[in-house]
Amino acid sequence: MAKQPQNAISPTRAEDFPEWYQQVVRAADMAENSEVRGCMVIKPWGYGLWERIQSQLDAMFKATGHKNAYFPLLIPVSYLEKEAAHVEGFATECAVVTHHRLELKDGKMVPSGELTEPFVIRPTSETIIGAAFARWVQSYRDLPLLINQWANVMRWEMRTRLFLRTAEFLWQEGHTAHETPEDAMEETRKMHGVYETFLREHLAIPVIPGEKTEAERFPGALNTFTVEAMVQDRKAIQAGTSHFLGQNFSKAAGIEFESRAGQREFAWTTSWGVSTRLIGTLIMAHGDDDGVIMPPRVAPTQVVILPVTPKEDTKAAVLEACDKLASEIRAQSFHGEPILVEVDDRDLGGGVKNWEWIKKGAPLRLEIGPRDLEKGSVAVARRDRAPKDKEFLEAGSLAGRIPEILQSIQDGLLERALAFRNENxxxxxxxxxxxxxxxxxxxxxxxxxxxxxxxxxxxxxxxxxxxxxxxxxxxxxxxxxxxxxxxxxxxxxxxxxxxxxxxxxxxxx
RNA sequence: CGGGGCGUAGCACAGCUUGGUAGUGCGCCUGGUUUGGGACCAGGAGGUCGUAGGUUCGAAUCCUAUCGCCCCGACCA
The missing domain is CATH 3.30.110.30 (C-terminal domain of ProRS)
Known part of the structure; x- marks a missing residue:
């Protein structure tokens, strides 16, 4: 039998970082390229992570007074034309819808009904949300208007990479309108702060909050703020942005209101967003040569229990012990939510399962076998330590200790990432x-x-x-x-x- | 869109230079042996070799075109 490699991912980060990244995404079963150019299929483990990110960020948006809404996928081309810098910035990457019907011609479906005005598939929604805001805002009493949308957008990129840059991606875009420039700037900075906090506390990624230079600014914005993370090839990645749009978009869309002084004034708007790129950032920030390492707060499964069932006669007892431990752990909470625990009782070799979870980056792996039943122990393996590194802890008190162990992994990841950034x-x-x-x-x-x-x-x-x-x-x-x-x-x-x-x-x- | 590389089974690849009708490893299925571990043995399923033309008695292999993918650049969350 050939000796297995020391680590699960080949090449290693040091050997070929871009290739390592692709291998990790695949090994962790997070996403795959689809038959549609530049578009990915996000698989359950990857989408599960997105759902965690989504629900936690959403709570932070709600806590800062925002409400969710949903706007159309298609944007009339004329809307885009209204803001000069904006058109210029996005024109080359727009997918355009020009027809609305297919007809069978020589065995092929061909578009037939040409639209009088083409639509673009939203690359971002400032313009169409601006049009809605123009209808909704009449008075200073309607302000501030604080809206967020969870959606997909499309940008026809030259070169795509899973999660980091795909033609279609999932994101959230906040759009707000305010009475004064001060209010809008305060909002811009507030959401910039929310992103910094989320990255640091939830994703365990330290970021540098800052402002973009004119060259890197969002098309149409007066100021663009960013949170910049460092990943393990020492490159920077923009993990979230918050824009102060001044009156550029409100003038283009006609977001006008009657002020306290009885004057017609244009509103001051902002927009801010993070995307599925956060997933790529997380992989590159924390991953190692065995795959992904999920920060506990956002892991779709925080604790995996692996039954070790070498003998048929003890199998039932082992499985029962696993289920019992699972429900004890589930009763514990971590950051206000029940701990997400899964018993992996699939009929597969123990080693295979173990490595699968290592590659996926589940924060904690617990193993229970017949010997543990006798001794009242559980083998505990942390994803932030070596694959073979296990510690035997007492079964009775383990569930109660899970939150603190998860927190120590969460803290350790942030410390490690911060140390890496400081070293570089x-x-x-x-x-x-x-x-x-x-x-x-x-x-x-x-x-x-x-x-x-x-x-x-x-x-x-x-x-x-x-x-x-x-x-x-x-x-x-x-x-x-x-x-x-x-x-x-x-x-x-x-x-x-x-x-x-x-x-x-x-x-x- | 420029420069480089590559499209052969689910995945990773060999075969191509010197054309003769497809192979290896992993994965998958079945049976057996194993079992604190990414198991072993035996049997089996699975490919019109990216696509379209051309050369030839014969093309995965040679020629042309085309599509797609990856890496590097330009663009970008």
Missing amino acids: TKRIDSMEEFRSYFTPSNEEKPEIHGGFAFAHWGGSAEDEERLQKELKVTIRCIPTSGDLCEEEAGECVFTGKPSARRVVFAKSY
Whole structure:
């Protein structure tokens, strides 16, 4: 028998990170490419994670006063034309619907009824929601209007990757309208904060909250705020955005109201969103060479119980003990919800099942066999430790300890991710250092290199573009809060011009 | 859309240079042996070799076109 590899995923992260990512998504059975170009099938384990993300974020949106609604998938092309920057930003990636009927012609179905005005499949909904807001808002008393939509959107991307960039993806888009610019800006920052909290506390991913430069701004926005995460190839990934749209969209859509002073005024709007990209971020932030590691708070199954049934005569007793433990654990709660536990009693080899759950990243695996029944023990294996690392704990008191164990995994993941980010974040004060930091030593097959560079910047949009062309590095954000936000004057590394603060540079997804 | 690579069983691949009608491993099914572990033995199911043309007595293999996928770039959540 051939010796099994040490780890479940091949290649390893160090060998080939992009390929590792794809293998992990498949090994964890989260999603697969579909027959439709650029569109994925999200499988139960991946969708289960999305549902957890969805329900927890939704609760945070509700707690901040938002209500859910749903708007059409199809947007009249003329709506898009109303905001100049917006059209320019999205035009090239729109899927367009031009017909409404099929006819059988020479054995093939062909479109026949041409629409008088084509629709685009929403790439985002500012315009169509703006049109609704224009109807809904009459008076300052109708404001603020705080709406969120959970939906799918479509952007016809050149190159797609499961979860990170797909033609169709799932997301939430918040859209709000306010009486004053101050109110709208406060909303923009508030939701920016909600994302930072969610990423850190729920997904165990530390992020740098900050503002985008003009070049990276959402088309049509006055300010774009972002939370930037670092994943294990040391690249940055934009995990969530919050935009202050000023009056651009309200003027385009006619969101007008009568103010307290009796004047007709345009509302101040915001929009903010996160997408299924969070799933890709989570995989790349926490995964190891054995697969996904799910942070307990969002794991679709937090505890898996694996019955070990070597002998037929003890099988029934083992299964019974597993079910009993499962219901004890289910009675416990973790962050206010019953613990999600599953007894995997499928008729498969124990090793196979064990490795499946490792690859899926279930936070805790519990094994109960005949010997455990005699000794009153349970073998406990944590996903944040080595696959063979098990600890035997006392069965009677185990259920009560599960919440604290899950929390310790949750905390450990955040600490580990934070340490990784800090190790790969560097203050840089010279151009030479900057260049060498972002230049791989093997041009043919670039190894994992670079990280976050924290440097002074006083350049223009053109300088920024040049930087991207030369080194593939962009300004990820100008930090607005958090431990990496410090106001300290200095000189731009590239131009020597004065700079009020350091900004974050990185290669990105 | 540019540069590179690749489409052969559910998955990973070999075979192609030197054309002769398809193979290996994993997975799947059946039976047996095993059992604190990604098991073993035996038997079995499964492929018009991406698609369409062409050359040829004969094409997975040679030629042309086309579609799709992956990696790198441009674009982007």
